[in-house]
Amino acid sequence: MTTGPRSAPATPGAPDTPGAPDTPDTPDAPAAGLDVEALTVHAGARRLVHDLHLTVAPGEVVGLVGPNGSGKSTLLRTVYRALRPTAGRIVLDGRDTARLPARTLARTMAAVVQEPGGDFDLTVREVVAMGRTPHKRLLDAEGAEDVRLVAQALARVGARDLADRPYGRLSGGERQRVLIARALAQRPALLVLDEPTNHLDVRHQLDVLGLLRELPVTALVALHDLNLAGYFCDRLYVLRRGALVAAGPPAEVVTPGLLAEVYGVAAVVAEHPETGAPQVTYLPGRPVDAAGGLGSGAQLPDQR
Numbered sequence: 678m679t680t681g682p683r684s685a686p687a688t689p690g691a692p693d694t695p696g697a698p699d700t701p702d703t704p705d706a707p708a709a710g711l712d713v714e715a716l717t718v719h720a721g722a723r724r725l726v727h728d729l730h731l732t733v734a735p736g737e738v739v740g741l742v743g744p745n746g747s748g749k750s751t752l753l754r755t756v757y758r759a760l761r762p763t764a765g766r767i768v769l770d771g772r773d774t775a776r777l778p779a780r781t782l783a784r785t786m787a788a789v790v791q792e793p794g795g796d797f798d799l800t801v802r803e804v805v806a807m808g809r810t811p812h813k814r815l816l817d818a819e820g821a822e823d824v825r826l827v828a829q830a831l832a833r834v835g836a837r838d839l840a841d842r843p844y845g846r847l848s849g850g851e852r853q854r855v856l857i858a859r860a861l862a863q864r865p866a867l868l869v870l871d872e873p874t875n876h877l878d879v880r881h882q883l884d885v886l887g888l889l890r891e892l893p894v895t896a897l898v899a900l901h902d903l904n905l906a907g908y909f910c911d912r913l914y915v916l917r918r919g920a921l922v923a924a925g926p927p928a929e930v931v932t933p934g935l936l937a938e939v940y941g942v943a944a945v946v947a948e949h950p951e952t953g954a955p956q957v958t959y960l961p962g963r964p965v966d967a968a969g970g971l972g973s974g975a976q977l978p979d980q981r
């Protein structure tokens with residue numbers, strides 16, 4: 678068993694927690710499939726990522742892991758079209774995203790990224806309501822359905838009580854949950870998340886990732902915590918210096934050999950007796966033995 682529960686709520690029955698929306702659920706958009714094909718991205722003369730191939734099937738939760746500076750954010754930013762590929766393409770449900778109108782893209786895909794400030798004068802409810810913008814025409818007033826979806830999104834991340842607070846005065850973790858609520862209000866078929874557990878305490882980390890598993894959405898998520906990635910993701914892709922070096926189910930990818938080779942750290946990895954997910958215990962100060970290489974199951978099956 679390598680994945681978390683797809684259907685069980687993160688905290689069954691508890692009020693104002695993910696999985697316990699305070700308004701009736703509206704069916705989400707059908708999950709989308711994503712293909713990253715031969716993607717290379719430069720910034721000026723500098724090559725940031727090189728010849729990446731990656732697939733996320735509809736409904737899958739796929740994790741992107743790798744050391745600092747390995748290219749995770751660059752890949753995600755290119756997927757949500759904040760960066761333009763130098764070569765290759767991003768394909769969403771069979772359609773090249775470079776050819777999609779911005780509005781169509783915004784209705785299909787939502788991104789949760791580390792944002793430097795912004796929106797400081799707005800209330801939390803107003804920030805989350807921005808997620809409805811792609812679904813409305815210019816100057817359209819907020820409808821009852823928008824109000825309901827915003828309330829539902831806030832409840833799903835356990836942030837109902839923040840609704841009237843100024844966004845700019847929230848803590849880092851509270852802001853992160855509000856940005857996730859904004860993405861949920863968008864009702865996307867694909868969610869792209871860059872370290873969504875950043876700033877979150879352990880309970881909210883588990884809630885947010887549990888929510889990803891529970892929603893009928895496709896998700897591509899960059900994570901640093903390999904234990905969380907191993908539990909919540911269906912598959913992992915590993916980046917190093919702008920290239921993909923391993924891919925597969927977490928139990929095949931998260932190995933002592935990979936940790937030695939990609940991160941330069943010594944660790945033991947055991948299958949957790951209750952969850953079945955790989956459990957990493959780091960061994961600080963121990964010599965790193967990269968002899969195991971990237972592990973037998975960690976090849977790149979998608980690499981063409």
Ligand SMILES: Nc1ncnc2c1ncn2[C@@H]1O[C@H](COP(=O)(O)OP(=O)(O)OP(=O)(O)O)[C@@H](O)[C@H]1O
Nearest residue numbers: 720721723725743744745746747748749750751752
């Ligand atoms: N606009 C840019 N110009 C030049 N170099 C850039 C630019 N954007 C990113 N880089 C470099 O590209 C590399 C990949 O950066 P990226 O942010 O994608 O890494 P990351 O895997 O998300 O890292 P982290 O885990 O630290 O968030 C880094 O070396 C970074 O310094």
